[in-house]
Amino acid sequence: MTRISILLAAALVLTGGSIAHAQSTDRSAGNLTTAKPTTTTSGGTVRQKPPARSTFEMHDEAVQRSAARAAKARALGITEQWGMEEPFTYTPSR
């Protein structure tokens, strides 16, 4: 038995999983189109155009949220994620 099979067998014991038929093929992406580029929303639904310029308040809030995320990640010993700072209240600094 090879080292990898031993290792994987041990992992299976730990996880109770089963070995699926494995394939490792990279797939090329994209389809040829001829349409002109268009502006779309990422969700594919119509929504109000978000601001394409930032403001001091946006910077201010981003920094405050970053600090809140970092504090929470430190306190809980976990890796931060967007939104983990919630509930969050923005307090304008000027």
Added chain:
Amino acid sequence: MYISKKASPARQREAQKARDNRAEIVKALSIGQITKRDLFKWGIYTTTGALALKNGLSPFARSAFADVPTGTPRSPLGTATKFSQPMPRLALQTPYTLTKNQTTGNAVWPAALGERDSKRLSWHTEFTDFNTQNQNPPYPNNNNPFRNPLTARGPLEGRPPGEVFAHQRWDEFFPKVGYVMSWGQIQAGTKFHPGMTAQNPNAIWTYGPGRFVQGRLPPFLIKGRYGEPILTRIYNNTPLNREQNGGFGRNESQLHHHNAHNGAESDGAANVHHFPGTFYDYRWSTTLARRDTINTQATEPKASGPNGSGGLVNVKGDFRELQGTLWAHDHRFFFTAENVYKGNLGMVNYYSGPDRGNEELVDNINLRLPSGKLLDYGNVDFDVNLVMSDAATSQNGQLFFDTFTTDGFLGDLPLVNFAYAPYMNVLPRKYRFRILNACMSRFFQFCIASPNNQKIDMKFIANDGNFVVSPITLKTLDHQGSAERYDIVVDFSTFPIGSRLKLVNLLEMRDDGRGPKDTLSLGEALQGDDDDPVIGPMLEFRVVGSVPSVDMPGYTHYSTTPDNSKVPDPLTVQIPIVAPVRTRLVEFGRSGTGDSRGPNGQCTPDCPENMPFPWTIKVNGQDAHSMNANRISMLIPRPGEIEHWTYVNGGGGWDHPIHLHFEEGVTMYRGRQTSGFNGRDPIPATEKLVRKDVWRLRDTGDRSVTFQVQFGEYGGSYVNHCHNTVHEDFAMLMRIQLLNGVAGSPQNAVTPTPNPSPDGVTFTTPEILPEGDPRS
């Protein structure tokens, strides 16, 4: 992360077993025995793509023999010791003269080379046209004369077809010189040190001069000069079978000329990787930024390049935008970390009227910085490129990479120009050093220790290849993240012959590679660190009475020769900060999973199956996205508009060195804005109002930086990303679209996304995030 040499044999075996297990998995993945989906299913991967903390697998899992992490075994050194081999200088490449065919407009190589012409349009265009005219399917195409000569599949040139990837402003920046290089397996017998094991051919893939030749170390050095556009033809000579990769690395590449002012088709990051057997023609235009708006008659003598005979060739543009210390490296999306680490890199020095590379020529333009005098320009006898990196090897001495890391990868071998901890003989005089951090994840912080272990003064003259206005005297450099370049001048004249000084890394990294931890005192660093052998001295300077010339082989420089080099003040003129046309906010952080895959489950370009995407980017506070080459996250609507951008670190203990392609920005402030163009956080003199192309997003203060940027001259698709290349590969990258091409050109509008494949390139229509598109 690296376990101490003093650790018990049981711990050594445990760490080795864990690494062997990881290596077995990497191997099984690379040859298709298992998939990453299997690893998720078996609990070896967590949902965020990190390696599970299992003993016998993860270096961060608790050891069975002590209350410490398992760790990683040290790379075997063989009989190598520090400072026992001379430092290799980078491999200077010799240019060929190109001529213009007045009928075709092509650039013609010397006949002896047997190279096809270089053209404005890619040879892929002929390949596609031939298939269209002859009703041939794309594959097989054995009678297509423009096919890949090794595979008979797809075009011979990787640059995409048609006007979208034509060399922009071809006649205006017609290439005068050219280089032919191949990226391929390392030649036999290459070692990091004579006492270490020779690397197998597929352990290192790097560049060698010529067509379909093997790679060589040390990395290449190309000398460019303003007014002399360059054509760099790169052959992909890596194995046809991607599984023959020595355990890591992808046999596809696009060569990014970091951060030269080139058209998108030659930036090497427009999703245009090419395949074994093909070449790619990159035109490195030596364009001086703002040439369309400033000094348009080329009357400013500081905006110039050396003419080779003591004079200058004036060029259009703003001399305050001159670039000097540059490098080039792989940028194959999703595989950049592996490929660069594996040797896909080199350096490029740009020379100009002020930065001539000649320390004696007096004309009131030349700054006469330490360099040498034997050549008209580009002397490197006293102007030294230092590629600083870390590496690791397996227990059989082969270059090793742990592809399981999504946080950062740290090696335990300190390398300078890919040589293990070498020494360099220097004369007692001034030297210029161009220090590049070429690591995947490691940050450096350097000082130079005198023979009695005191820090000596250095003069900091350039950041990321851009002069500071006035030289800055320092004893310790700032943190230096991946891809950052610091130019310093060191004066050895006060040290007697026989003295030995050391370039010392003071910076302790976090074990997980997330960023810097502490700056050690010089005394602490000189003692070394059992956990991290890359802390401490990496290069020894030996003051000697004579050194052979690099610029003129056979010539010897002596210590008795006067040093007439200068470090004048000022070096350049400040670009003022002005009210912007618009401001933008970009946040770099983490999501549970990114959205690099489209609805069909595929990435653009293709990525490893089930690759996780923990890193994401937000623009102007909107939704977070991970990298997708078919998504435009920011769009620059027209040339010349001054913008102020703020980068914010999403938080969580990371330091991210963020790189903006194509344009430098003038660093304004760190932290939230207070009065004027100032911020709340301290900013070092080496950054304040200094032009840069990589900004470290620190984990201190407000975790933000703001800079001024102005785009122009070229259009097309570029990117902005974290240069911790491990983060970059896990999709912390976004596309920027410049609509700055000349009027009427395709690059004056949104360009379609190329999708390279061995059969050729097809195009798709990109999505544009509305928050990144300021067009009304």
